Amino acid sequence: MSEQQELNVGKQEHPKILRQFGGAYDHAAITRYVNDLGQRLAKESELPNLKWTFTVLDDPIINAFALPGGFIYISRGLIALAENEAELTAVLGHEIGHVTARHTAQRYSKSVLTGVGATILGIVIGGPAGDIANFAGQAYLASYSRDHEMEADMLGIRYMTKLGYNPKASASFFKKLAQHTELEARMKGEQGQQSHYSIFASHPDTRKRIAASSKIAQSYPPDVDFLNQKTYLALINGIAYGESIKQGLIEDQTFVHPDLRIRFSVPDEFQLVNKPDMVVATDKNGNALVFTMGKKGYGRLTAHKYLTEIWANKYNLRELQTLDINGLDGATGLVRIKNAKGVRDLRYLAIVDGDEIFQFQFLTLPNMTEALALPFRKVTYSFERLSQREANAITGYHITLYRAGKKDSIASLAQQMKVEKFKEDWLKVLNNETLSDGLQAGETLKLITK
Numbered sequence: 001m002s003e004q005q006e007l008n009v010g011k012q013e014h015p016k017i018l019r020q021f022g023g024a025y026d027h028a029a030i031t032r033y034v035n036d037l038g039q040r041l042a043k044e045s046e047l048p049n050l051k052w053t054f055t056v057l058d059d060p061i062i063n064a065f066a067l068p069g070g071f072i073y074i075s076r077g078l079i080a081l082a083e084n085e086a087e088l089t090a091v092l093g094h095e096i097g098h099v100t101a102r103h104t105a106q107r108y109s110k111s112v113l114t115g116v117g118a119t120i121l122g123i124v125i126g127g128p129a130g131d132i133a134n135f136a137g138q139a140y141l142a143s144y145s146r147d148h149e150m151e152a153d154m155l156g157i158r159y160m161t162k163l164g165y166n167p168k169a170s171a172s173f174f175k176k177l178a179q180h181t182e183l184e185a186r187m188k189g190e191q192g193q194q195s196h197y198s199i200f201a202s203h204p205d206t207r208k209r210i211a212a213s214s215k216i217a218q219s220y221p222p223d224v225d226f227l228n229q230k231t232y233l234a235l236i237n238g239i240a241y242g243e244s245i246k247q248g249l250i251e252d253q254t255f256v257h258p259d260l261r262i263r264f265s266v267p268d269e270f271q272l273v274n275k276p277d278m279v280v281a282t283d284k285n286g287n288a289l290v291f292t293m294g295k296k297g298y299g300r301l302t303a304h305k306y307l308t309e310i311w312a313n314k315y316n317l318r319e320l321q322t323l324d325i326n327g328l329d330g331a332t333g334l335v336r337i338k339n340a341k342g343v344r345d346l347r348y349l350a351i352v353d354g355d356e357i358f359q360f361q362f363l364t365l366p367n368m369t370e371a372l373a374l375p376f377r378k379v380t381y382s383f384e385r386l387s388q389r390e391a392n393a394i395t396g397y398h399i400t401l402y403r404a405g406k407k408d409s410i411a412s413l414a415q416q417m418k419v420e421k422f423k424e425d426w427l428k429v430l431n432n433e434t435l436s437d438g439l440q441a442g443e444t445l446k447l448i449t450k
Helices: 003-020 028-043 076-081 085-100 110-114 118-125 129-134 137-141 146-162 168-187 206-218 229-236 303-311 366-382 388-392 410-414 423-430
Strands: 053-057 064-067 071-075 249-251 254-257 262-265 271-275 278-282 288-293 318-325 328-339 342-353 356-364 397-403 444-449
Touching: 003 053, 003 064, 003 071, 028 053, 028 076, 028 085, 028 146, 028 229, 053 076, 064 085, 071 076, 071 085, 076 085, 076 168, 076 423, 085 146, 085 168, 085 229, 146 168, 146 206, 168 206, 168 423, 229 397, 229 444, 249 271, 262 366, 303 318, 303 328, 303 342, 303 356, 318 366, 328 366, 342 366, 356 366, 410 423, 423 444
Parallel strands: 053 071
Antiparallel strands: 064 071, 249 254, 254 262, 271 278, 278 288, 288 356, 318 328, 328 342, 342 356, 397 444
């Protein structure tokens, strides 16, 4: 592609990326900071005159990627993980390197980009339910070769050191990333398996990249050592951590959305995944449920009428029922379909409340439909609207800075971490560089609070 074609591709795909990854993070100071830092780095690249665009995504996944034409994306999850400005600079420089080396253009495929959000929908129309947690950017990023990754690392270090940043920050961030990925896997009982919790987990040979980055860093003078940790930590104090409250929160087996004022729970053996346009839960057998909002313009219809004449009108639904779901109008029906995985039972459930329509789809293996009937019925009747007071009382998680005192210990500070388990491990991952020589009085640490 020509440079103009690359720019056109980036402009065309940019709105799709925003839709897929939660939109731009609504934090003016962080947005301005990342853009200023990115623009300074880009000026040191081989394409200083390109109109670069840097976007912070409202996405908790540790994630950064680039599109052709100088469109660079970084998630707030990654920003919360980094400990200093140099680490963030290393990531931004790496993504700039992908663009300047034309890696993004070389392996660009419109079918990949526009299909980013298709995997979840595929569980109904034929895609593998087991791939739910592995969709989105990972499918896009995994296609970089090892050579491309190594080259982008080298270019990123070149750019950051021109601005005086410590090149060792590249390796330190990737070490932290590997620890974070492993810890997320342990949280879900997946120790020793490839984790989907970091987009970078799909990149090849992480250990070799860390070793290569460390070797490159040794070639620079020791006085190239700028980290700017104090400024960085002050900036991210209060940054949202984990799921965005605007997109709803997952708490154990319950999904709650304060803006929509809804809540429902799924069975223990199902794993919940929350994305901007849907919530999905799957079990190890490939059974699944999908929650979405109905299209606007059909409000005030009965649930039965919406289900049979609008939403599932191409099917001759059986076992049609009207339901009272905690005072709301509901309707459900079942159909047997055949997709790429074979025969499946698909139950539709529509819930209407005024102008709002809530949709559930329950997809089951035919030999498991009866066994899952009661668990899915419990899901149905767990759905409820929250009062405005209940919705207002819901708060998300965020990063809070804490200055260690003489009496503090890693164990005592870990108890302040609002995580379900592995509290000390989470404290160490988020503060890996700070705690590399143990806990010292006066040090500033990141805690997860609510």
